[in-house]
Amino acid sequence: MKNKLIIISVIFALVIILGVVSIFVTDIGGIDFSKGNSLVITNKLYNEQGFEDYIKKLDAEFATLGVKPQSKQLLNNAYDEVLGVSYEFYALNQEQLKAIGTSATNDNVIVKSLAIDGSASKQKLVMASIGVGVLLVIQFLYYLIFNKSTNGVRSGLVATCLTLLAVIFACGIALTLCLIGIKFAVLTAMGIFGVAFVSIFTNAYIFSKLNIIAKQNVKNVREHKDLVSYSQAIAESRTPLTAVYMFLSVALVILGAIGMFSLLSVVVTALLGIYFAGATSYMFLLPLWEKNQAK
């Protein structure tokens, strides 16, 4: 138990340190956090074939310049005729912007360079953080009201702390990924919510098991009821939890196989986050709860 705790704590600390470092060393966010540029090129001539050739040429030129658009979306009219194209880039410097502008300039097109206004995303993140806070409070209240037989305050405290740890760990992972260019997007924050959700239902499941078993054991064996109950609860929750983590991993790996950077950021964060949430809940939830009981 002690060794496991040390190993998990070291991994946890490393991820957090890397996460904090990445905030200072690299840009954590791309186009979702007002650090993006959009290049909108409109076709003047309505010559679809000519415009498509021009776009292909432009793509090749971007590759030569070493700038990789994060997204490329066509602009169409109601008849699906291509009227233009919109590229999105992560934060570019003035020289890169100028070079891109020069390569895109052509007599038959109108080029517009626009900066992305990500102010609303910041508000989204603030609200999301408030949401996480309320989520933790609700979890605590839930244990306080519905888990009286396993001491609501203590079980609530342990479960809430573990969920918070899982959320911080997932944030650390997401920020660490920024070091290798997988930027933190609004979608990543949603992945962190997913981790919180998994942690919440895993804790609730284990405690619910413990609740039932504890009630049965109180009738039978009064002494050592906690120890007996939690070993039994752990044993009974193994199969369902293993099945869930297995299925979730498969789903996330399939989604990650698409290979898009914005998806990788959410998939990797969620995958590692749920494993951390699962491992901590499985290994530490009941021992911590039992330790609190003993005190």
Place this chain on the structure above:
Amino acid sequence: MSKTKSVVLFTIIIAVMLFLTVFAVIPEFHIGRNIYQSPITVLPKGQDIYKGLYTDFKITRPGGMTDEAFNESKDKTISILRKRLGDYNLSDAIILSNDDVYAIRLPTSLNAKMATGVFAQRGLFAISTTDNLNDPSKIIISNAHLSSIDTGFSQQANKFYISLNLTKAGKAAVESATMFASSSNKINLTLFLDGEKLYSVPVEAPMSYDVLTIPSDNEENTKLIKAVLSYGILPISLTVEEGTFIAPAFDTDVVMWLMISLVVFIVAIFVSLSIVYGVVGLASALSLVVSLLATLALLTFAYTPEFTISGIFAVVFGIALFTVCSVNFLQKTKSIALTIDEPNMQKRMFIATGRARKLTDMTTVKICSLCVLSAVVLAFFGYGTFRIFGVVLAYMSLATLLCNLFVTRPLAYLLINITNCRKCLALPKSEEVK
């Protein structure tokens, strides 16, 4: 459970499944107003998986305005636009800028009325006792006279209403305009927006001048008026150009791949449960399908913001919740079945399923209710991407709760009856022989 009972239950479940399938799959099913189109078509889809609307707009500097004042006005204009977009659940909109040229990307659900609500700029909202707006003496109130605005639906009158909370100046204006109308007790109000007449409506002369409640002719106009009036007028005029459609952020191949992976994931769960837990597992897997269809139905007909890629992730997490509840029940059934000393396998399975259900129902209720609560919190506090994640998760958790309580067991009983329990729970061979 007797054979007749399980057949009745089976019929009900199949009927529900068929009904939900009709909701989910058939493109045009003519029952009532709401089922006119398939839910997949009706389900509002966000710009990252469907397509968006792209439009440019230009902010014009009024003559004599200082740089500082102009920049402040521009910021205020963008902030008001964002709030109005939020009123239409379009908070995922992206605003791009370069000096005075702006562009906006919106989900396609922006119809003409919504566009008016978002971009209405001159703020010439007025309530007049006449259709002729050119006569300024007839204008009773404008934005300047309002402190806040509420909208809603009155069950009693069966109509939407707009409740205008008036400022002191507003009260005085309404009072003076209606003082001569008290004999007839009715005044005819005409609502204008940006110089265009929206509609006219006769209203009772107000008894109190704090609040003026006006019936609205339809929901669209109610939303439009709320979006424009709630956040004040745009401080600066803007010119909106014709919009174009923009391709989805995740192109069609990616969305297709996402859908395929979701289906593969569901099939994998279906097959695994059936193999590991036999026919009872199959009942659980079928229950999962019912819960997914129920979620889809809820997404279509209950309140739903634009469905984006985060909705797909929410479905995955929702399925995970379902799996925990199901495997908990199946595992319990299996362990109870192994301990019962009953030579008739069918009877043994009936007893085991019943007992397992009793033992696991409370766990299911507890977990799912906590998950519904958590998801509702996410939906309440979230914007755009977060909100759809919370909403889908809440619906999935609710469907998981209901299906685990009311669908899995009857289905399991039925399948035990039908299959004569040769492969009821994929028990070891020695156990099956008993």
